[in-house]
Amino acid sequence: MSAELTAELASLREWVADRAKDLPPQGLTDDLPLLEGRHLTSLHIPELIQFLERISRRPIDVENLRPGDFRDIRTIAERFLEAS
Amino acid sequence: MTALREAIAAMSGTVDRLNELSREKYTNPYEALATWPDSLDATADWFTSPELSTLYGTPYWPEDEARQRELCFHESANFFSLNIHGEKALMQGLATRLYRPDLADIADYLHHFLDEENKHSVYFGTYCRRYARVYRSRHVPFPGGTDRAVEDLLFFAKVLIFEEIADRHNVLQARDDRLHPLARFINEAHHADESRHLVFNRAIVRAFWDTYVPEWTGERLTEIRKYLNQFFTTTWREYYNPDVYADCGYDDPWDVAEAAWQAPAQREHRRQVSAKCLRFFTSTGLLLEEPADVR
Numbered sequence: 001m002s003a004e005l006t007a008e009l010a011s012l013r014e015w016v017a018d019r020a021k022d023l024p025p026q027g028l029t030d031d032l033p034l035l036e037g038r039h040l041t042s043l044h045i046p047e048l049i050q051f052l053e054r055i056s057r058r059p060i061d062v063e064n065l066r067p068g069d070f071r072d073i074r075t076i077a078e079r080f081l082e083a084s
Numbered sequence: 085m086t087a088l089r090e091a092i093a094a095m096s097g098t099v100d101r102l103n104e105l106s107r108e109k110y111t112n113p114y115e116a117l118a119t120w121p122d123s124l125d126a127t128a129d130w131f132t133s134p135e136l137s138t139l140y141g142t143p144y145w146p147e148d149e150a151r152q153r154e155l156c157f158h159e160s161a162n163f164f165s166l167n168i169h170g171e172k173a174l175m176q177g178l179a180t181r182l183y184r185p186d187l188a189d190i191a192d193y194l195h196h197f198l199d200e201e202n203k204h205s206v207y208f209g210t211y212c213r214r215y216a217r218v219y220r221s222r223h224v225p226f227p228g229g230t231d232r233a234v235e236d237l238l239f240f241a242k243v244l245i246f247e248e249i250a251d252r253h254n255v256l257q258a259r260d261d262r263l264h265p266l267a268r269f270i271n272e273a274h275h276a277d278e279s280r281h282l283v284f285n286r287a288i289v290r291a292f293w294d295t296y297v298p299e300w301t302g303e304r305l306t307e308i309r310k311y312l313n314q315f316f317t318t319t320w321r322e323y324y325n326p327d328v329y330a331d332c333g334y335d336d337p338w339d340v341a342e343a344a345w346q347a348p349a350q351r352e353h354r355r356q357v358s359a360k361c362l363r364f365f366t367s368t369g370l371l372l373e374e375p376a377d378v379r
Contacts, residue, residue, distance in 0.1 A: 021310070035226070043314040046222035047321050054338030059327075065224045 008055045008081045012073060015051050019044055030073040045070060052080045091291035092189050098287050099193050102280050106196035109276065113203045116273070117210055120266060124215045126157035129264035133257050138324045141349025144340050151332070158328045160267055161216030163253060164208035166322050167274070169221035170246045171201045171208075177239045193284060200277040207270050219327050233299075234308065237292040241370065242315050244285040248361035249319060251278045286364060293368055309371055316375040320354050321345065 001009075017028050020039040024032070034040045040048075048070065049060050060080060069079045124131070127150040137156055139145045146152050178198045181187050187194075212218040251274075257263055258272035297305070324345045326337035334340045344350055358374075365371040 041311060041314060042224065042226040043311065043318045045224050045226075046318055049222040049224075050321070050326065050338065050341065053326065054342065057338070060222075062220050062222055062224065067224065067226050070224075 005077075005081060009073075009077050011055050012052070012077060012081070015048070016040070016073060028073075030077075033072055035067065035070060040070075042067075048076075052076070056081055088186055088291070088295045089189075091295045092187065092288075095287045095291060096189060098283060099190055102284055103192050103196060105280055106193070106200065106277075111203065111273075113206045116269070117206070120210070120214070122214075124157070124264065124266070126154050127151075129153065129267075130156055130260075130262045131160035131264055131267045132156035132163065133260045133263065136253055136256060136353075138344050138350065139329075139340070141353070142344050142347040144329075144334070144344060155328075155332050158216065158331050161212050162219045162323070162325045162328045163250075164211050164270070165219035165221075167250060168205055168208045168212065168218060169223065170250070171205045173223075174243055174246075175201050175205075177243070181236075181239075190288070197281060197284065200281070204274050204277065207273060211266070211270060219325055222322070233292070233296045234304070237289065237296065238308065238311060240285055240289045240292065241312055241365075244282070244289055244364070245312070245315055245361060246319055247278055247282055247285065248364075249357060251275055251282060252357045252360070254278065289370070290368060293370060297369070312365070312371060313375040316358065320358075324350075 013028065013030075016034065016039075017023075020028060020034065022037075022039060032039065035042065049062065049065075053059055068075070070076055130153055134140055134152055134156060137145070137152075137159055139155060146155060175198055178194050178201070182194050182198075183191050209218065254271040254275035258268055258275055260268065263271075300308075324341045326341045329337035329340045355374075362371070362374050366374065
């Protein structure tokens, strides 16, 4: 994993941790289902998209998004950070 | 269900008056469109009141007036784009509720509401496509996960928040004689209909709330309040659109958006614009305190 990706992933974890509610006792993990587990709501997605654009420095094609793209931190990172 | 029908029936005086006004004020948007110019000069006129720009009062507000006007022009297209996306979701929600048996008493008004929202979108869409562009929304549609009573309340409460914030912009800009006549016209036309929609929205949100709140647990109420708090943030965030800043030549449009969002002058601006709406939400008990981002 590149240093750049490591930094982006750390930023992503911090962003989610600041907003997620009702985290389990083990805390936030990369495979915790964020929307399905109702830790985030669909209302967080526009802000999350803008945050991902900011840290990856490239726009996201919103027309081709699916709810599954935001399943958990690992999925988000694979979908939006690793290709940059 | 009976309690809801009674609450809706209690709105009948208001709804009858709104129906009458909508029929009196019925308009054909295509008559106005026929008078619109083929092009606009973004740097020669104001299309957004400068004080309503998302960069006003921040270090990113340009020094040069032509660049200020250009930014305000793109922000007008963003404001109208937000309304296009908001009204699309609104029209879907209204159409879903048309002729639902428990809402049958407001079916006539839902027709007016839908008709008027569609006409607004004709104005917004024509402006954006003829002179600028339709800025994308970052909202992703998700299937609803709550029960119908909660969905009804949240739908109309979200419409109310979105429209109250937009309407405040409309009111201020409709009377701003620095603005190009077309920008003033669109803001004025939108406000003329929205003032009726807001009366309806406040009445129906109160009807849903008063009907259902006695049945809901404290946990559910907390969830609803958190959701509405977040909706305030989400709604306001979209005004700070990096795509607008990119169109105006800013090198780091996402950083500009974040810095503008955090700027004290902008926080105060959001608080002032949201004040009337927040008074309704706190006075009814829908919110117990003002959302942190507009406090």
